[in-house]
Amino acid sequence: MELRHIRYALAVAEDRHFSRAAFRLHVSQSALSTQIRDLERELGVELFQRNSRNVGLTESGEVFVSRARDVLGAVSRLVSDVSGSNVEQVRLTVGVISSAGRVDVGQALAALTQRHPGIDVTVRPYGSEIVIDGVRSGAIDVGIVGLAPGRLPKTFSASPLWSESTAAFVPDGHPFSTLPSIRLDDLRDVPLVDFASGSEARVQTDQAFAESRVPRGRTYEANSVDLICSLTVNGLGVGLLPESMSAEHPELVCVPIADAPHRVVHAITDPAHSSSLAREFVTLLSDQFTT
Numbered sequence: 001m002e003l004r005h006i007r008y009a010l011a012v013a014e015d016r017h018f019s020r021a022a023f024r025l026h027v028s029q030s031a032l033s034t035q036i037r038d039l040e041r042e043l044g045v046e047l048f049q050r051n052s053r054n055v056g057l058t059e060s061g062e063v064f065v066s067r068a069r070d071v072l073g074a075v076s077r078l079v080s081d082v083s084g085s086n087v088e089q090v091r092l093t094v095g096v097i098s099s100a101g102r103v104d105v106g107q108a109l110a111a112l113t114q115r116h117p118g119i120d121v122t123v124r125p126y127g128s129e130i131v132i133d134g135v136r137s138g139a140i141d142v143g144i145v146g147l148a149p150g151r152l153p154k155t156f157s158a159s160p161l162w163s164e165s166t167a168a169f170v171p172d173g174h175p176f177s178t179l180p181s182i183r184l185d186d187l188r189d190v191p192l193v194d195f196a197s198g199s200e201a202r203v204q205t206d207q208a209f210a211e212s213r214v215p216r217g218r219t220y221e222a223n224s225v226d227l228i229c230s231l232t233v234n235g236l237g238v239g240l241l242p243e244s245m246s247a248e249h250p251e252l253v254c255v256p257i258a259d260a261p262h263r264v265v266h267a268i269t270d271p272a273h274s275s276s277l278a279r280e281f282v283t284l285l286s287d288q289f290t291t
Contacts, residue, residue, distance in 0.1 A: 005039040006068045008032055009047060013065045014130055016054045016196075016223070069137040090277050093122045095131035095140040098225045099201070100265060102162055102244045103144060108284040116277065127223065128200035131268075132156075138273035142281050146242065146263045148204040157274065158266040159286045162244075165260040166205060169232050169239035169252040176238065177253040184208060184259050189217040191237035193228050196221045205240050208261035225249075 011021040012032070022029040040047055047061035057065060092112075096105055109121055126134070128147060134140030135156065144161070152158055168187070170176045176186070195201035202221075209216050220236050222228045229249045232239035239252065242263065246254035267282045 001039065001042060005035060006071060008035050009039060010065060010068055012036060012048060012055060013057055013061065014126060016056065018055060066133070069133055069139050090116065090118065090275070091120045091122070092277055092281060093124070093139065093141050094281070095124050095126045095134050095143045097128050097131065097144060097146055098125050099146060099242050099245055100144045101248050103265070103285055104288060105144070105285075108281060108288070111284050112277075112281050119277065127195075129198075135268055135270050138270070141269065141273070141275065141278040143268045144265065144285070145200065145268060146265045147200055148207060148261060148263055151200060151203065152266060152268070155270065156268045157271050158268045159282050161265045161267060161285060161289050163262065163264045164243050165262050166208070166240055166257060167243040167246070167260065168255040168257055169229065169241050169245070169249070170255060171233050171235060172253055174253070176255050179255055181256040181258050184212045184214045184257060187217065187238060188214050191218045191220070192216065193220045193222065193231045193237040193239040195228070196223050199223075204261040204263055208259070212259060
C-alpha cells in the first residue's frame with residue numbers, strides 16, 4: 001500500500017463520487033477506479049458501495065477512512081518536523097465549508113504569509129463533518145465549520161466568527177419570492193433542495209423540522225452551495241441555505257424563515273495538534289469580525 005492509495009481512497013470517500021474525486025486529484029476516472037480496486041484487493045475487503053448515483057462507505061471503509069486520516073496527519077507532521085532550512089518552512093492546512101462566504105480566508109492568509117514567508121499553505125473545501133474529522137486527526141490544522149447549537153466537539157478550541165439563520169432561496173416569480181418572510185410550516189410537503197443527509201448542514205434543518213413537527217417534502221440533495229443553487233434556480237425545489245449566501249447568489253431570492261434553524265460558524269483547532277501558526281491564523285480570522 002502506498003500513500004497515493006490512501007489519498008485516492010480519502011478523496012472518493014469525501015466526494016462520494018469517483019468522477020468528482022478524479023477531477024480533484026487530476027487523474028482519469030479509470031485510473032482512480034483501478035487504484036481503488038487494487039487497494040481493495042490488497043486489503044481483502046470492499047471499501048466502497050457503488051451505485052449509479054453515488055458512492056458510499058462499507059463498514060470496513062468507515063474504519064479505513066478513520067485510520068487513513070490519522071496516517072496522513074502523522075505523515076504531514078513528520079515531514080514538517082524533519083525538514084530543515086535556514087528559512088522558516090511550516091505547513092498549514094485549512095479546511096473550509098463552502099458556505100463560509102462571510103470570512104475572507106485569502107485576506108487572513110495574505111497577512112499570515114507576510115509574517116511567515118516560508119509557510120506552505122493548503123486550503124481545502126469540505127463539509128463540516130469532514131473538517132471536524134481532519135482537525136481531530138491532525139490532517140487539518142484549522143477548520144472553519146458551521147454547526148447547530150450543541151454540535152461542537154468539547155475537546156476543540158473554537159473561536160466563534162458569526163451566527164446566522166437558514167433561509168429559503170427561490171427563483172424570481174416563485175410564490176414565496178414576494179413575501180417578507182415565511183415559517184417552517186409554509187414548507188410543509190414542499191419540495192426542498194438541501195445538503196446531503198448526514199452532513200452537519202443537513203442536521204441543522206433536520207432538527208428544525210423534527211422539533212416543529214413539520215414533515216419534509218421531497219428533498220433533492222447536493223453537496224455544495226453552488227449545486228443547491230443550480231437545482232433551485234431550475235425549479236426543482238426551495239433551497240435551504242444560510243442567509244449570508246444571498247450576496248453570492250443574486251440569481252435567487254432569499255426569503256427569511258421566522259423559525260429557522262440557527263448555526264454558528266467557528267474557526268476550530270484541536271489543542272492536541274495545534275501549532276502557534278494555527279492559533280495565529282485563527283486570530284487573524286477572528287479579527288475580521290471584531291473591527
